[in-house]
Amino acid sequence: MNRCSDSDIRELLPDLLHGTLAADARGRVEAHVATCGECREELDVLRAIKTAAVFAPQIDVDRVVRQIPPYRTIVPVTERPVRTRAVSWLVAATMAIVVIGGGSLVLMRPKVVNDPRAVASTERPPAPNPAESTAASSRIPAAGATGPTAVVSAPPHPRALALAANVDDLSDGDLRQLMNDMNRFDALPASEPDPVISVDSGTSLDQDLR
């Protein structure tokens, strides 16, 4: 048996088998096969494989079709609503975290006292008596303070005033006792510092030592 040199024709043998060739190509291939032993043998092999080698089960078409959901019910599943809803939840959760976290930061941040009037109040000379001191602190600028910022416009914090007055009233012995008590305080800062009361009047920093 001679070896076939027409590879183009041999390429088309499966198509001849399946009847998918156009009329002119089919005529050409059939004419070649009639004279070529190798292509005839190959066509026989292909035919045997096509017809005999497969033992596929019979498919129950109705059963398969029953498993196919109708088109209308498939579309919503493959479309976006679920994903959009998930994204909405994600955005809402992110916003909630930002709001809660930001709010917590604002609440936990210690207020920095940088008002010069507060510093000035600590340098104020002792008042002769509590009543006078109270009256003076609400009436006149703090001692040592200059310029318009030293003018006290708001009423003093009552408790701060009371503290300042009490300290002023203490004797040397009481002050020493107070200093000793202060030395026993825990030097470590609290994990959540107490909110600082604004000292925008003649109050002192004494309340920070409470």
Added chain:
Amino acid sequence: MTPSPEGRPEETDMELIKQWKAGDSRAATRLVGRHSEALARFAASVGEREGIEELVQDTFVRAFASLDSFRGSSTLRTWLFTIERRLMLDRRRSERRSRETVPVEESDHVSEYGALDSLIAEEAQERVRKSLDALSPTQREVFTLRVQQGLSYKEIAEVVGSTEGAARVHYHNAIRTVKEFLRDE
């Protein structure tokens, strides 16, 4: 539109898809009836032994669920083969994983091949089956799609995720192996 055996014009796959989308469930029946046998034969040809009906069913369910993505650049059958092949690969991967954990009993082999042997009645068919067993998995896929399904090299390349040239080479190697096997038997 080609005429059906009953004489009335037979709808193309695309026309049936359109009808099914419009709510005609009979169009699905016609599509499944038209392609299910080819899918079953392809699965059996490339070595699937069990669960072929489930495989074909899963193929159609998947295909119908994503028919909107089928643009018609290939034939519906080629597209179905592609889906089925992917399912077969998934199935084999999971079987391989389960084999790694569950020891396979000797009797499993005996029952599997015993059932298959009982189906092979003639000696010629047995020889042909053995000749296909001599092929590599890729050669077998390409050869089956070309000889049993009549797909072009371009369509085969699409199904197996390869190039047209590679599919041609696989086919030529496969036919040479099959012929040598049958000659030596």
